[in-house]
Amino acid sequence: MQLSTDQPHRDAAEDVQWSRPECQAWTGILLLGTCLLYCVRVTMPVCVVAMSQDFGWNKKEAGVVLSSFFWGYCLTQVVGGHLGDRVGGEKVILLSASTWGLITVATPALAHLGRAHLVSMACSRVLTGLLQGVYFPALTSLLSQRVPESERALAYSTVGAGSQFGTLVTGAVGSLLLDWGGWQSVFYFSGGLTLLWVCYVHRYLLHGKDHILALGVLVQGLPLARPSKVPWRQLFQKPSVWAAICAQLSSACSFFILLSWLPTFFKETFPHSKGWVFNVVPWLAAIPASLFSGFLSDQLISQGYRAITVRKFMQVMGLGLSSVFALCLGHTSSFLKAVVFASASIGLQTFNHSGISVNIQDLAPSCAGFLFGVANTAGALAGVVGVCLGGYLIEATGSWTCLFNLVAIISNLGLGTFLVFGQAQRVDLSPTREDL
Numbered sequence: 001m002q003l004s005t006d007q008p009h010r011d012a013a014e015d016v017q018w019s020r021p022e023c024q025a026w027t028g029i030l031l032l033g034t035c036l037l038y039c040v041r042v043t044m045p046v047c048v049v050a051m052s053q054d055f056g057w058n059k060k061e062a063g064v065v066l067s068s069f070f071w072g073y074c075l076t077q078v079v080g081g082h083l084g085d086r087v088g089g090e091k092v093i094l095l096s097a098s099t100w101g102l103i104t105v106a107t108p109a110l111a112h113l114g115r116a117h118l119v120s121m122a123c124s125r126v127l128t129g130l131l132q133g134v135y136f137p138a139l140t141s142l143l144s145q146r147v148p149e150s151e152r153a154l155a156y157s158t159v160g161a162g163s164q165f166g167t168l169v170t171g172a173v174g175s176l177l178l179d180w181g182g183w184q185s186v187f188y189f190s191g192g193l194t195l196l197w198v199c200y201v202h203r204y205l206l207h208g209k210d211h212i213l214a215l216g217v218l219v220q221g222l223p224l225a226r227p228s229k230v231p232w233r234q235l236f237q238k239p240s241v242w243a244a245i246c247a248q249l250s251s252a253c254s255f256f257i258l259l260s261w262l263p264t265f266f267k268e269t270f271p272h273s274k275g276w277v278f279n280v281v282p283w284l285a286a287i288p289a290s291l292f293s294g295f296l297s298d299q300l301i302s303q304g305y306r307a308i309t310v311r312k313f314m315q316v317m318g319l320g321l322s323s324v325f326a327l328c329l330g331h332t333s334s335f336l337k338a339v340v341f342a343s344a345s346i347g348l349q350t351f352n353h354s355g356i357s358v359n360i361q362d363l364a365p366s367c368a369g370f371l372f373g374v375a376n377t378a379g380a381l382a383g384v385v386g387v388c389l390g391g392y393l394i395e396a397t398g399s400w401t402c403l404f405n406l407v408a409i410i411s412n413l414g415l416g417t418f419l420v421f422g423q424a425q426r427v428d429l430s431p432t433r434e435d436l
Helices: 007-016 020-041 043-055 059-075 077-087 089-111 117-132 135-146 149-160 162-181 183-204 208-220 239-269 275-302 307-329 335-354 356-363 365-397 401-421
Strands: none
Touching: 020 043, 020 089, 020 117, 020 135, 020 149, 020 162, 020 183, 043 059, 043 089, 043 117, 043 162, 043 183, 059 077, 059 117, 059 365, 077 089, 077 135, 077 365, 089 117, 089 135, 089 183, 135 149, 135 356, 135 365, 149 162, 149 275, 149 307, 149 335, 149 356, 162 183, 162 275, 239 275, 239 307, 239 335, 239 356, 239 365, 239 401, 275 307, 275 335, 307 335, 307 356, 307 401, 335 356, 356 365, 365 401
């Protein structure tokens, strides 16, 4: 029988873990939170055409507003994860959501302050990106501390499905609101729902005094409740940590490339196709795929399979098999087949929620938020570069095949690294407390 000397750590972790009813309640609430996160995130892309007409923006100026979000998003990943590890992920999420909700509701008013419409909108998007950048690292920190290992994959994949829900909600409802109430109504809708969600969580799931205490800690810079004692040098000397970062970078970069270029691919390759088909079907397919991946992962672990074996299998699906379908997109002239291939590729990418995203929690539950923040920062920056590189390759070659080849190369580089060096053993313990 294997002897573990970190039993006190495990007992302490069990004391703060949610009961099953609490876990189910928080999973539902965080699923809705992720949905609203993406509702706010895609509000500007939905409204940018109408706003460009009102303010006289050209394509370059509209691109400045759209890209401003990601520059802010890259800057707070590590900070959000670190704060989540120290004061609690749920408090960080709630504080940031209340602020980005207010900014979203105020966006129509900000747009009409003076004549510098472009500057005010770009600044509001940078602020929104800064505030939303803390969400997923803080979420990772929260789930790593409150959800048992055997249930994390399902919880994370369920919460992650909110990204597809949010994209669909704003795409569908936002289109109707644009016709009925103008672009301003879309911002009121997404921001208002976020503030209602914040009020509900604050009142029914969090104690108000805890929320206020966390705000005081952040503002005054007082000593935090959970002082960090993680050996950072030891952490980043582990090959498994760098394998996780590399896999997260690859999955994020591949996702951003497909997210950015698939609509243009369909419009140019199949000019007579219905836009709602290729803009909706892949994301609809991704929702059950995400839920199934989490269920399958937890079932395999409960049946006795090693955690790292399951994580690597999920990455084979999320990076390997998904890239095969991406390659197929570049070699078909059938619209139906292209939609099927795109749906399969996007759907399989959700298996990453049950692979690398949970593996980061396996490696360092005491600082999972910080580590995820580092990995997601690298992924976001790589995504920006990958999207630009993809556009250059399309322009230079006049072919979409090179774009999907790029996705396959990036995905399989990350997959290969993770298969060789990936592990699921904790690396955030001091040498004297590691598993024997």
